[in-house]
Amino acid sequence: MIVRAQPSLLATATLGILASSCGVSEPELPPHLEFSQPVLELGLERTGQVEIRNTGGQSIGPVELIPGEIREPGGSMVPGSRLSLDPVEVPTLNPGDERLLTLELSLDGSMNSGEYDTWVRARGPEVSALLAVRFTVLSELEAAVTSVTIVAPSFDPRAGDVINLPLEARDTAGTLLQGVPVYWSVQPSQAGYVTKNGRFVGYKTGPMSVIAQAGTISDTLALDILHRNIDGSFIVSRTGREVERYTSDLWLHGDVLYSGTWGTRQTGTQSSFGNTLNIWDISTSGTTLNTIEKIFSIEIDARVVNDVKVRADGELAIITHEGSDDALNGITILDLDNPLAPTVVSRFTSELESGVHNVWIEGDYAYLVVDGVGNGLRILDISDPENPSVVARFWAGESFLHDVYVRDGLAFLSHWNAGLVILDVGNGIADGSPENPVEVSRLSELGGQTHNAWYWPESGYVFVGEEDFDSPGIMHVVDLRNLLEPREVATFRVPGQTPHNFWLDEGSGTLYLAWYGNGIRALDVTGDLLGELDHQGREIAGFIYNGGSGTSCNRGSGDTCTWAPQVHRGLVWVSDMNQGLVGLEPPR
Amino acid sequence: MVILTTACSPVPGERLLVTSGFTDQIFVLDARTGRVTDSLSLDRRPGERDEPHSVTVSPDGSHFYATLSHGEPSFWKYESDGLRLVGRLTLPANGASRVRLSPDGSIAAIPDYWLSGGGATSRVAFVRTDDLTVLANPKLCPAPHDAVFSPSGDRVAVICPLSDELVIIKTDGFVEINRSKIGETGDRPLNAAWMAEGKNLLVALANGSKLLKLEISEDIRESSQVITGTQPAQLAVAPGGSPVVVANRGSGSITITTSDGTRSTEIELPGPHPHGVAFGQDPTVVYVTYEGDTRTLGGVVAIDVDTGAILWRTEVGSFTLGVAVLP
Numbered sequence: 001m002i003v004r005a006q007p008s009l010l011a012t013a014t015l016g017i018l019a020s021s022c023g024v025s026e027p028e029l030p031p032h033l034e035f036s037q038p039v040l041e042l043g044l045e046r047t048g049q050v051e052i053r054n055t056g057g058q059s060i061g062p063v064e065l066i067p068g069e070i071r072e073p074g075g076s077m078v079p080g081s082r083l084s085l086d087p088v089e090v091p092t093l094n095p096g097d098e099r100l101l102t103l104e105l106s107l108d109g110s111m112n113s114g115e116y117d118t119w120v121r122a123r124g125p126e127v128s129a130l131l132a133v134r135f136t137v138l139s140e141l142e143a144a145v146t147s148v149t150i151v152a153p154s155f156d157p158r159a160g161d162v163i164n165l166p167l168e169a170r171d172t173a174g175t176l177l178q179g180v181p182v183y184w185s186v187q188p189s190q191a192g193y194v195t196k197n198g199r200f201v202g203y204k205t206g207p208m209s210v211i212a213q214a215g216t217i218s219d220t221l222a223l224d225i226l227h228r229n230i231d232g233s234f235i236v237s238r239t240g241r242e243v244e245r246y247t248s249d250l251w252l253h254g255d256v257l258y259s260g261t262w263g264t265r266q267t268g269t270q271s272s273f274g275n276t277l278n279i280w281d282i283s284t285s286g287t288t289l290n291t292i293e294k295i296f297s298i299e300i301d302a303r304v305v306n307d308v309k310v311r312a313d314g315e316l317a318i319i320t321h322e323g324s325d326d327a328l329n330g331i332t333i334l335d336l337d338n339p340l341a342p343t344v345v346s347r348f349t350s351e352l353e354s355g356v357h358n359v360w361i362e363g364d365y366a367y368l369v370v371d372g373v374g375n376g377l378r379i380l381d382i383s384d385p386e387n388p389s390v391v392a393r394f395w396a397g398e399s400f401l402h403d404v405y406v407r408d409g410l411a412f413l414s415h416w417n418a419g420l421v422i423l424d425v426g427n428g429i430a431d432g433s434p435e436n437p438v439e440v441s442r443l444s445e446l447g448g449q450t451h452n453a454w455y456w457p458e459s460g461y462v463f464v465g466e467e468d469f470d471s472p473g474i475m476h477v478v479d480l481r482n483l484l485e486p487r488e489v490a491t492f493r494v495p496g497q498t499p500h501n502f503w504l505d506e507g508s509g510t511l512y513l514a515w516y517g518n519g520i521r522a523l524d525v526t527g528d529l530l531g532e533l534d535h536q537g538r539e540i541a542g543f544i545y546n547g548g549s550g551t552s553c554n555r556g557s558g559d560t561c562t563w564a565p566q567v568h569r570g571l572v573w574v575s576d577m578n579q580g581l582v583g584l585e586p587p588r
Numbered sequence: 589m590v591i592l593t594t595a596c597s598p599v600p601g602e603r604l605l606v607t608s609g610f611t612d613q614i615f616v617l618d619a620r621t622g623r624v625t626d627s628l629s630l631d632r633r634p635g636e637r638d639e640p641h642s643v644t645v646s647p648d649g650s651h652f653y654a655t656l657s658h659g660e661p662s663f664w665k666y667e668s669d670g671l672r673l674v675g676r677l678t679l680p681a682n683g684a685s686r687v688r689l690s691p692d693g694s695i696a697a698i699p700d701y702w703l704s705g706g707g708a709t710s711r712v713a714f715v716r717t718d719d720l721t722v723l724a725n726p727k728l729c730p731a732p733h734d735a736v737f738s739p740s741g742d743r744v745a746v747i748c749p750l751s752d753e754l755v756i757i758k759t760d761g762f763v764e765i766n767r768s769k770i771g772e773t774g775d776r777p778l779n780a781a782w783m784a785e786g787k788n789l790l791v792a793l794a795n796g797s798k799l800l801k802l803e804i805s806e807d808i809r810e811s812s813q814v815i816t817g818t819q820p821a822q823l824a825v826a827p828g829g830s831p832v833v834v835a836n837r838g839s840g841s842i843t844i845t846t847s848d849g850t851r852s853t854e855i856e857l858p859g860p861h862p863h864g865v866a867f868g869q870d871p872t873v874v875y876v877t878y879e880g881d882t883r884t885l886g887g888v889v890a891i892d893v894d895t896g897a898i899l900w901r902t903e904v905g906s907f908t909l910g911v912a913v914l915p
Contacts, residue, residue: 061665061675061720091720092665092675125673263637264611264885264906273906275882303610303882303907304637322637323610323907325861325881354683354704355658357636371637371658374682375704399660417660469634500635516635553634 029057033122033129036098042135046105050131052122054093060124061092064470065101068119068133072112074189076203077532079488080108082445083118083133093124105135106445108487110195112183113137145169145180145215150198158226159205160536162528165198165221169214183213192225193531203535228537230524232587236545237571240280240292242580245272246555249501250575251317252568253310255283256339257292258317259575260305265556274304277319279340280581282569292581295340300332300347301325304355310336311361316385317342318366322355329355331368333385345385351378351393358403360411365391365425365434367404367411376401377413379425379434391435396421396442402467403452410483411437412453412462419444420453420464420478420486429483443486446476454502454511455480461529462486463511465499473498475513477529492533494518494542496551501564503572508588510540512572514562517553519544520574522587541587546579553577602868603914604875605652606888607640608905614640614654615904616671619868619875619913622890622900628671633659642686642910646693646717649915653717655684655698663687663698663715668914677720679713686734686779686910690759691741693717699732699746712746714762724762728755734779738804739786745804747791749776754791754808768808771796779822783847784829790847792820792834799823799834801847814849817841822864826871831893833874835862842876844893855896859887859903868913873899877911 036051054060067083086102093099103120120131151166169180184194187209192202200210202225210221240257244267248260261274279296286293303323310317317336321329330349334342355371364383370376376395380388395401399417406412409427414420421442424432432438451467460481466473477490492513500514509526522540523533533539544550548559555561561577571583602619616626630640639657646652649668656662661684665675685701696717700710707730714724729748736745737759746755752775756766770777775796782789788811791800799814817836820843825832831851834843840860845852859878866875874893880886886908890899 059667059674061673062677089676089678091663091677094719097719271885271906273882299882301882323882351704351706355637370704372683372702372704373660374702467633467635498635 031058031060031093031095031124031127032056033060033063033093033124033127035120035122035129035131037131039132039134040103042103042105042133044136046107046135048103048133050101050103051098052090052093052101052129053098054095056127057095059092059094060127061090063090063093063122063124065089066121066123067103068121070105070107070116070118072185072193073114073116074186076186076190076193077491078108078111079490079531080445081111082106083120085120103133107137110197111137112185112196113181114183144171144177145217146172148182148212148214148217148219150210150212150219150221152221156224156226157202158228158537159202160228160524160527160533160538162199162201162530165194165200165210165212167198167212169217180214185211185213187211195530199530201530201536203532205537228524230537230540230588232522232540234520234522234541234543234545234572234587235585236290236582237585238282238290238292238581238583239579240286240294240581242278242294243267243558243578245274245276246577247278247563247575247580248274248305248577249307249564250566250573250581251308251310252282252566252573253314253336254339255281257282257573257581258308258310259581260308260319262304262306262577264303267556274323275299275302277305277308279342281340282583292583296342298334298342298344302329307356307358309359309361314339316345316382318359318361320356320359320368322357322371328353331356331359331366333382333388335385346388348380348388351390360404360406362406362434367406369401369404371400373400377404377411377437379437381435392437394423394437394439402450405453405455407455408457410440410455412455414450414453414464416450417448418442419446419450420462422480422483422486441484441486443478443488446478446488447474449473451499452501454504456504456506456525458506459525461525463502463504463525465502465513467498467500469498471498472496475499475502477525477533490529490531490533492523494521494534500562503565503567505567505586510586510588512565512567514564514574515542516561517544517548517559518542518550518562519560520562520565520572520584543584545582545584546576604866604888605643605645605654605912605914606864606877606904606908607643607654607910608886609639609641609657609907609909610637611906612638612640613905614643616914617888617902617904619890622888622902624902624904626671628666628673630654630656630664632656632662639907640909641684643912644687644689645912645914646689647691648693651693651717652912652914653687653689653696654910655687657684657701661700663696663713663720665717665720675720677715677722680722680725681711681713683731688734688736689717690737691739695723695737695759697735697737697744699735701733702731705731707750712744712757726757726762726764728757728764729753736780736782736789738782739784743804745780745782745789747777747780749778749794752777754780754789754802756804756808766804766806766808770800770802770808770810778820781823781825781832783825788847790823790825790832792816792823794819794821794837797838799832799843799845799849812848814843814845814847814852816843817854821862824865824867824874826867826874826893827869828871833865833867833876833893835865835876837861837863837879840878842874842891844874844896853896855891857889858898858901859889860884863909864911866911866913869915875911875913877908879907879909880905
């Protein structure tokens with residue numbers, strides 16, 4: 001007979017004591033995010049409120065609140081329209097906590113009437129929630145319309161060509177009606193984008209229709225969109241290998257290429273630091289026909305030499321300091337009497353102690369980007385390079401300045417979450433000068449993380465980079481034909497990574513965009529620009545020249561990690577963080 | 589009778605949290621051996637430098653907090669168990685340096701170390717740690733660097749390097765109750781530590797190469813000085829009240845001293861620019877970070893304060909700054 005002994009109460013109690021002394025406890029429910037309602041119907045309202053809650057058992061934070069894009073019913077993104085949220089981030093939500101979220105729509109005047117959908121995502125570490133948002137754009141005068149006619153273009157446009165489609169809306173008497181709201185659409189949907197004013201750009205090639213409706217009357221225009229036919233490819237022509245340090249920015253002048261270095265790089269047991277400016281001779285070959293040789297290096301007190309610029313006359317260069325040992329940072333001015341062996345003229349640190357991230361030189365003035373919120377721009381008089389002095393300062397009032405670009409007496413400040421800020425530094429439109437910069441205008445609604453800008457006066461466009469590693473980022477095209485009212489008209493995206501620096505070959509209308517792990521991209525930016533440029537066959541070529549996943553730089557590897565391009569003597573030179581320098585034959 | 593034996597999961601010993609300003613990380617080290625056991629990324633902008641600066645642990649050990657100085661300065665909250673990020677607050681500030689907690693851990697003080705502000709008066713953010721709400725953000729002096737709660741938690745000593753001042757705030761209402769110039773003009777006070785009795789404050793003068801001991805009552809009165817190495821940075825008082833250890837950034841050493849300076853030793857560190865100082869529960873062992881320089885990595889050393897012996901050294905990080913002990 002087998003007797004099974006029941007566990008005694010003493011033994012059970014002992015087990016319990018031991019269990020609790022080992023810290024064994026009931027598992028907590030994980031955090032859980034939810035909105036107070038799944039759908040927010042705004043109708044004709046332009047603001048609304050909901051709550052975001054943590055209904056789980058653990059704290060969660062930070063919780064980012066990410067607005068969706070505004071897209072028309074056909075699916076095309078509407079430039080210049082945006083959903084804004086307040087707050088954009090909740091620092092932490094303990095279990096049971098909730099926060100009020102305010103939504104505000106800012107709609108471009110070109111929007112067609114109709115019902116629209118967008119969304120808000122609440123994203124915490126590993127947990128998220130989604131809110132659907134719906135709103136309506138209504139028009140007037142629709143009832144008076146009895147006939148609608150779209151005036152056809154005289155040619156078949158290519159994908160990416162922006163054409164105006166005049167429209168005649170008439171009443172029963174045949175009178176031409178002015179100011180009639182018109183609903184435009186494209187069939188098939190997402191084949192193109194058309195504004196409220198009848199500006200159209202095709203995304204796909206082949207037959208499609210543009211439909212205009214005013215009231216209950218509509219007209220359909222059949223189009224056959226041609227291919228843009230701008231294929232091309234990059235070819236690697238020269239390389240300059242730098243694998244001991246990470247490479248940052250580059251600048252070429254004459255036969256010389258100057259490149260900065262960045263951060264801390266470990267190769268095996270060796271650590272190397274971003275304390276060096278490298279100088280390369282591009283006129284002769286290195287160890288093989290296609291390589292360039294590093295001729296000289298200058299070590300400075302810095303852990304990052306983020307930027308190098310050479311003045312247009314080639315007489316001097318400026319390099320930037322971050323993370324200096326003496327905590328003074330600032331800039332170093334170099335004499336380029338021997339361009340292959342620069343000498344230090346001076347180091348300037350006053351008001352620059354928190355670090356200088358970027359620089360632009362224009363004549364006797366250097367425009368410096370000082371790290372940190374509240375610092376902004378410093379303009380230096382460098383007419384006496386041995387004794388420069390700060391002559392002007394500017395900060396946009398919020399966020400921090402990331403980059404500066406000066407052209408035609410205008411300084412374009414890429415001011416992170418304050419957007420693009422334009423200063424008169426000699427243009428005259430606002431009576432500004434380098435010693436008295438005056439703000440002309442700004443465009444705050446660019447999605448934040450405004451990183452860099454290139455102004456093309458001939459076209460009136462500014463190409464603005466958004467360095468967003470989360471989304472990822474995009475390039476915004478801003479129409480600056482009215483300097484006082486900049487507005488976004490187009491975008492360009494490459495999925496998987498975020499863009500970095502740009503260079504525009506103005507002669508060919510080709511914008512070269514460094515796109516980190518996604519390599520170098522070449523974009524046709526000729527003509528008018530509108531809508532989503534990545535849907536228009538305008539990308540001439542994209543090249544991940546050293547391989548890699550395309551979604552990450554994988555720093556420290558040999559993978560592609562493109563920092564900046566520059567067109568110089570027929571080649572597109574790029575600095576690559578991981579491998580150094582690459583000179584590419586351009587795709588056109 | 590049944591004898592039951594069981595084995596509990598091992599409770600980890602003390603760990604060090606160390607900020608690496610130029611790799612945007614917090615490293616976690618075994619405090620006994622100096623071995624790196626983990627790292628946390630605070631790299632909000634992978635293409636830019638964000639600079640984790642200061643790190644501190646709540647009195648009950650359940651959470652730790654760090655500041656990020658660059659980009660848009662921010663304040664990060666982690667659960668110690670699992671090293672899990674549970675909150676992040678973008679600070680209403682132009683810069684961020686140290687973070688200090690009230691004795692009960694409910695409030696954090698983060699000065700806005702706005703060095704490039706041209707002398708503009710700057711603030712200290714007082715943040716409720718539970719939900720990361722900013723309770724107050726008073727304007728006090730140009731580029732405050734440290735703001736230390738008194739042992740009772742009723743006052744905060746704010747250190748103002750650019751104006752050579754000490755400002756005393758009462759935590760009830762966060763209003764200023766006293767202000768005094770300390771040291772000589774240009775001495776640049778940087779960091780401070782209260783003595784356990786809450787009546788005396790030790791202040792490191794970065795340009796004065798000394799420690800001031802100040803009596804804090806209705807007046808602020810200097811009672812003694814201790815000569816340190818050059819550029820004293822952080823300082824910490826051992827559990828029990830003695831000794832005091834000061835990191836001398838300029839001379840590459842630490843000073844181990846009694847608070848009145850009657851017994852003081854200077855010990856050279858094996859790495860450049862000592863910066864952060866922290867004690868764990870053992871008052872005989874101090875942990876000191878060193879920044880490294882533009883050619884070398886930073887690191888951490890553990891030192892026996894009685895003998896001056898270096899117990900271990902670990903090279904870790906670049907521009908290695910703050911250190912705190914996780915119990």
